[in-house]
Amino acid sequence: MNPYRNNQRWKFALLIFAALIAGTSLVYTNYLVKNLSETERTKAEVWAMSTRNIFNMPDINDEFTTFIYAVRDSLSMPAIIADEQDSIIYWKGLDTARTNINIEDELMMEGRTGPVYDPEYFRDQLEIMKEQHPPIIVELYSGESWYIYYKDSLLLTQLRIFPYIQLSLIAVFLIIAYTVFNSIRKSEQNQVWLGMAKEAAHQLGTPISSLMAWVELIKTKFNADNDPLIDEMETDVKRLEIVADRFSKIGSKPVLEPHKLYEVAKNFVDYFKIRISQKIEFEVKGDREVEAMLNVPLFDWVLENILKNAANAIESEGKIELEIIENIAKEQIFIDISDTGKGIPRSKFDAVFQPGFTTRKRGWGLGLSLTKRMVENYHNGHIFIKDSEIGKGTTFRIILKSSLIYEPAKI
Template identity: 70%
Template sequence: MNPYIQKRRWKFLLLAFATVIAGASLWYTNYLVKNISKAERTKAEVWAMSNKNIVEMPDVNDEFITFIYSIRDSLTVPAIVTDEVGEIKFVRGLDSTKTYINLPDEGTNSLNPKLTYDPQYYKQQLGEMRSQHTPIKVSLTSGEVQYVYYKDSLLLTQLRAFPYIQLSVITIFLVIAYSVFSSSRRNEQNQVWVGMAKETAHQLGTPISSLMAWIELMKSKFNADDDPLILEMENDIRRLEIVADRFSKIGSKPALNNQVVYDIIKDYVDYFKVRVSDKIEFAVSGDQQVEALMSIPLFDWVLENLLKNAVNAIGGPGKINVSISENLAKEQVYIDISDSGKGIPRLKFETIFQPGYTTRKRGWGLGLSLTKRIIEAYHKGQIFVKDSELGKGTTFRIILKSNLKYEPTTA
């Protein structure tokens, strides 16, 4: 079975398992909450009846009064008794330390140890009880009506919050598990690509060596050391060597050296322009002295991708300009690559750097994604679409550090 399909099935199984756990937990917790809530309501009703008996039977024997008091005192949930107009008559199970406030001593800044009753605390608690449960109505034989309010116990309150906490934990677990699976898959894919790249470099080595030998033979046999066609063939073979070198070094740490940016770009543009339509004009301008830390093989790869895209975008006669400048304040080098092509919609400025995105029928959509990785991951720089207008052209900007303390990153 394909390992990627198998991992996808594991993801679905993991999601289904987590969903079942969450659903079962929610159902059972809700079941417990309902049962505990009913039990607390019953206790509150018993407590209300015991209060009524205490009020209406003051002359019964002491043992019965003690029994009634024990029933009343057995209530574990906080409760408040009010009359018909809402005046508090009795409280049960509330924090007594919050029912008093300190009064400042007159003439001093110290607090008077004398305490006074704080009615706001009871009113606040009564408001909470009214919002939670319907009060229990108690009708006395004297015609007076009292109302017993109560609120959820600490256990019930925690149980009500428990499903949300559990769902949050399950969600975090799913996110972490998905990230681990995705990271594992990406690592495996990267290892496959690295292996393929190194094998490609190895396979290219033999024909490149043969081509070099054949050229040397042609030079000696036809006395063609200065023949322009032979020189261009040598340039192409050197380019093949660079490509093979790129592939062989994928997965290793690229070496960055201080380079004159103008020279690197001019050398590559001179090589590239004779291999595309002569209807396209190339120009390299700007600061010819500015330097930056660069890997020449990797940066040539960036130029190759950007210039090929520019040529494809033009599709006929046009211009490609490369401009170099330096921002001394930020210690940055700006490289602007402009073309007179068909342009890019503004909504696609970020999308074009995503792997797989392409507007060509036979393209893989990896060029700009690779370019972005080379600039950002290996050169610690930036690349983005600086400007583009449909029908007029596009400008890509590369930003490199002109004074960069660089630590290599494994490809």
């Protein structure tokens, strides 16, 4: 089973579960809001009727008057009673500090009575109430009509926005938690990579030294200084030494020096092509004078991983082409590595660089993951699949800076 795909499934399942929780919370909160809104509507109607009775029946007995006033004063949300011309008759639960004292003094001087208010403030409040709820119309005994407007209580307003605040806080918490745990997980993975690499370099040291001594002994004993087979054996032993050196460099800051890309790529391709199927043709082309800041052993490792994948993708005969292109305007160098293999589906363009992703039965899925680390973390570059078509082949593109001082991070 592909561990990357399995990890993606778990993330998708957790996302679905979180969406269900959010949806359930919103549905239940909306249910509570609807019920509370209906209750407040009923309270507003009762308040309107009680206020009408107070205005229409001033001669009712004291006990009943006390009851009516108690009912009216029990209303918890802001409300306004207005006539057909939107003139304010009475209000409840609004900001009394907005009463216009100057107007009140003038009315008292004129001998007029009734509610006094700041016109602009109450006009704004009336518009808000009109937008929130339709008016309650009360017919008076005189034939006039009152229009009772009200707006949501503070509790209902808070309840409406509470689930969104709650979900926002949960989302922020999950993002922070995911970032922290992901950082810890990557740190642990990096420590594992570092430990394995250092141990591999250490374990390879002794047998490589022995092999070098045996090769020298064979040369001396059999007088085989110019034997091509012995030369190839010596080349492979030196290659093993380079591999060990690669592992020893993981976790440390590599030294980058200017090198001609064509020369580095051609040297490695010449070494690589005689160690795989002779049915695969290789071609290196491009500007031979282009230079980039490289750590040659690590960059050879990058080329090795990509070329191995390209060779494995070619089932019988085919061609692998490496082209070096300089983008002078952006001070970049493109290294395009194309093959005529079986291709990669577009949906897998990003997945191929994930640890554990492989299409081979015996593959570990680590080659391209390491390649991405070496290009981006060590050489301050970028690598991606430029193009791929099923049955026709794939092109990987590496982008390097041509003239920058690098400060690569540790793997």
